[in-house]
Amino acid sequence: MRWSVGVLLGVLTLPALADVRVNVEDHQGRADRVPIITVEGLAAAEAIQLRLSMQDSAGQRWQSQAVLRADLQGIVDTSRSGSEQGSYRGIDASGLIWSMQPQEGRARALPVQWQRSGDGVGFEPQTFELEVERAGSVVARRSLQRHLMLPGVRVQRVQIEGRPAHLYLPEDLKTDAGAPALVALGGAEGGFEGGDLYAAWLASNGYVALSVAWYRGPGVPKDLIEVPLETVRDAVHWLQRHPRVDPQRVGLMGGSWGGIVTMATAVHLPGLRVAVSWVGSPAPFRGIARDVAPADFRAVERSPLSWQGRPLPWLPYREEVDWGRPGPQWEPALRAAMLPIGNIAARTLWIGGGDDRLGDSGVMMAVAQRQLAAAGRGERDRFLYYADAGHLITPIVQPTTHRHDVGPFIEVGGTAEGHARADREVGPAVLAFLAEAL
Numbered sequence: 001m002r003w004s005v006g007v008l009l010g011v012l013t014l015p016a017l018a019d020v021r022v023n024v025e026d027h028q029g030r031a032d033r034v035p036i037i038t039v040e041g042l043a044a045a046e047a048i049q050l051r052l053s054m055q056d057s058a059g060q061r062w063q064s065q066a067v068l069r070a071d072l073q074g075i076v077d078t079s080r081s082g083s084e085q086g087s088y089r090g091i092d093a094s095g096l097i098w099s100m101q102p103q104e105g106r107a108r109a110l111p112v113q114w115q116r117s118g119d120g121v122g123f124e125p126q127t128f129e130l131e132v133e134r135a136g137s138v139v140a141r142r143s144l145q146r147h148l149m150l151p152g153v154r155v156q157r158v159q160i161e162g163r164p165a166h167l168y169l170p171e172d173l174k175t176d177a178g179a180p181a182l183v184a185l186g187g188a189e190g191g192f193e194g195g196d197l198y199a200a201w202l203a204s205n206g207y208v209a210l211s212v213a214w215y216r217g218p219g220v221p222k223d224l225i226e227v228p229l230e231t232v233r234d235a236v237h238w239l240q241r242h243p244r245v246d247p248q249r250v251g252l253m254g255g256s257w258g259g260i261v262t263m264a265t266a267v268h269l270p271g272l273r274v275a276v277s278w279v280g281s282p283a284p285f286r287g288i289a290r291d292v293a294p295a296d297f298r299a300v301e302r303s304p305l306s307w308q309g310r311p312l313p314w315l316p317y318r319e320e321v322d323w324g325r326p327g328p329q330w331e332p333a334l335r336a337a338m339l340p341i342g343n344i345a346a347r348t349l350w351i352g353g354g355d356d357r358l359g360d361s362g363v364m365m366a367v368a369q370r371q372l373a374a375a376g377r378g379e380r381d382r383f384l385y386y387a388d389a390g391h392l393i394t395p396i397v398q399p400t401t402h403r404h405d406v407g408p409f410i411e412v413g414g415t416a417e418g419h420a421r422a423d424r425e426v427g428p429a430v431l432a433f434l435a436e437a438l
Contacts, residue, residue, distance in 0.1 A: 022132055022140045029125065031112075031146040031396045032201060032427040034094045037078045039132060042070040047084070049133040050076075052096040054126065057113035062100040062399055064088070097128075098420035100399040107402035109392060109412070114148050114197070121157065121166045121192075123149040123200050148396060149200035158210075160238045163219040163231065166196055166211040168203035169244075178246025180438045181208035182274075183235045187256030188224060188288060188297070190216025194255055201395055202253070205431055207438075210239050214261055216290065224257065224288035224297075226306040232265040236272065249273055251346065251438050256359060256391065257304075260284050263348070264305055264312065264339050272346040274437045276430065279353055279361035279391050282368035283323075283337040284314045313337045324363040334367070341368060342375025347382075347437045351426060354387035357413035361391065384429055388418020395427030 019041040027033035053063040066086035068076045079093040088095035114123040125145040132140040152171025182202055186194020195211035202209040212235045215227040240247035251274035254262035259280020266275040284304050292298040303311030315337040321330050352365030372381045390413030392403050400419035406412055
């Protein structure tokens with residue numbers, strides 16, 4: 001149930017300003033929702049400044065500011081009042097968050113690196129500080145807690161075929177009813193980090209979620225070379241046997257390379273209900289050897305994935321080729337590398353960025369769309385396309401001003417505004433799809 005709490009902020013100035021009231025509609029502090037800030041008790045058309053700041057996991061301070069003008073009732077509302085000056089312009093309730101800039105030093109693409117809780121698998125909230133300035137004086141301050149993982153979510157370490165996994169359970173999970181559930185997979189970073197982030201988010205929205213290290217973890221390959229898809233298959237089957245899960249309502253979700261693995265595994269799972277690919281591809285790319293200086297990984301001309309001991313075909317690297325329109329010379333290579341996604345029993349959801357310079361997910365999503373349409377699947381599949389977003393699309397509202405910048409060796413693309421829109425819209429859209437299909 002979505003609900004909000006207006007929190008009265010303490011007034012920290014002269015008694016003459018004591019009638020100023022500041023409220024935050026914060027949706028339980030959910031990091032995937034946009035907090036709405038209102039300031040009341042102002043003069044008609046009076047301008048005030050709002051400032052938002054935070055400290056990222058590296059200790060770097062980020063800040064944004066906006067000058068907003070009260071309406072004729074003396075109210076500033078970030079969902080209705082446009083910013084006249086500051087780090088963003090116009091009406092945008094998420095503007096104070098996505099437009100934050102580092103105050104000094106080199107920026108991080110994803111500055112909200114969620115700190116682990118004491119158990120090593122859960123996540124602590126991120127704190128933001130809000131200041132309201134009126135007539136040159138700060139009249140209110142407020143700390144906002146933004147939760148990737150709501151406090152009621154529980155996490156368990158489990159074993160699947162001798163390999164560790166992390167099970168995230170929502171707060172209101174009933175013991176006598178089968179719940180919908182998903183296996184969550186991270187990308188080329190490997191390990192648990194990406195899968196845990198998806199799983200914590202899913203559990204905070206009512207789903208049982210199982211995070212699996214499909215490679216670069218205990219009992220699985222270190223390199224993304226002929227990684228067996230059976231690891232993911234085993235996780236799906238384990239989840240289907242869980243006593244609190246409805247075995248008919250189990251899905252797969254993965255980001256980037258995890259999205260490719262999601263679709264590659266879904267081909268072999270007739271009992272799967274949904275398959276969700278964030279910025280993935282319907283055709284695997286070439287393999288990756290890890291721990292290779294100077295960029296921590298190196299692409300190699302080997303198959304990245306395998307099924308029943310047989311390596312899967314992969315797409316050759318050709319920078320000059322548009323795989324959306326490969327032409328007669330390269331069409332056979334695309335056809336050979338394509339996963340048989342038309343055979344997937346599950347309903348599928350594809351998320352793509354139009355300016356994705358790392359995985360070209362927008363183009364590859366269009367390739368998938370054509371193949372699925374040719375298979376006559378009708379309305380079984382959905383597609384979410386964000387023209388100005390790059391490779392790092394997330395369901396979390398967070399700073400995007402340096403989202404394109406992940407280091408000297410990798411370009412991911414996208415604009416700050418484009419990623420902000422994607423972050424704001426994609427989470428609710430994915431949850432709507434899951435509510436309908438799962």
